[in-house]
Amino acid sequence: MATMHAMMLDAPRTPLVMRWPAVIKPGQVNDDPVMNVDIAETLLDAAHIKVPDEMQGASMLPILKGEHPDNWRKYVYYHYYESGGEQNVAKHIGVRSDRYKLIYYYENNDWELYDLQKDPNELNNVYGNPDYKQIQDSLKNELQIQMKKFKDNL
Numbered sequence: 001m002a003t004m005h006a007m008m009l010d011a012p013r014t015p016l017v018m019r020w021p022a023v024i025k026p027g028q029v030n031d032d033p034v035m036n037v038d039i040a041e042t043l044l045d046a047a048h049i050k051v052p053d054e055m056q057g058a059s060m061l062p063i064l065k066g067e068h069p070d071n072w073r074k075y076v077y078y079h080y081y082e083s084g085g086e087q088n089v090a091k092h093i094g095v096r097s098d099r100y101k102l103i104y105y106y107e108n109n110d111w112e113l114y115d116l117q118k119d120p121n122e123l124n125n126v127y128g129n130p131d132y133k134q135i136q137d138s139l140k141n142e143l144q145i146q147m148k149k150f151k152d153n154l
Contacts, residue, residue, distance in 0.1 A: 023064050030063050033076045033098070056150055074098075077146030083107065093152070095143045102127075102139035106154050113139065 016034060018024060037057035044051050045059035062069050076096045083091045090110075094103040101122070103112040113127035113136055126132045147153070 018064065020064065023061075025066060028066060030066075030068075031098070032063050032068060032072050033074075033096075034060055034063070035076055035078075075142050075146060077143070077150055077152075079150075079152055093143065093147065093154070095139055095146050097139075097142075100135055100139060102136070102143060104143065 035057060037055075038060050039057070041051045041055055041057040042060040042064070045061045051059065058073065063072070074097060077094070078096075079093045080089060081091060083089070090105045091107050092103050092105045094101060096102075096116075099115065099117050101112075101114045101116055105111070111127045112122075112125045113129075113132060114122045114124070115126055115132070116122070118124075119126075127136060
């Protein structure tokens with residue numbers, strides 16, 4: 001059976017498991033960050049249909065073929081629109097790299113920053129810690145870039 005495990009870096013780390021024996025090698029694993037908005041573009045690309053410019057994702061086809069494109073995204077952006085409910089999490093936006101995750105709870109004007117290498121369970125918020133000032137500023141800038149890219153105006 002040919003399967004590939006890729007990592008969807010939405011809010012939580014969500015695994016993406018795919019099977020396509022003609023393309024995906026058995027046991028293939030890829031850690032390049034993908035998002036749910038990439039699925040439609042991938043299906044269109046696989047069907048040799050031009051992806052409309054207004055679509056926001058990227059085709060995962062090169063990744064499925066075992067490639068690691070140099071121009072593949074380094075950050076994943078997400079927006080959590082609901083507040084309260086079963087999870088009782090305030091509305092927020094976030095940006096994540098392979099090591100860091102920055103979250104902005106815009107209703108509360110509250111920030112969180114996690115070093116996922118040192119704190120994979122996100123228990124130690126390092127936002128405001130002087131040791132993380134440079135990465136904090138960089139991720140805030142990246143958050144703005146991603147909001148603009150995805151046309152997300154709070």
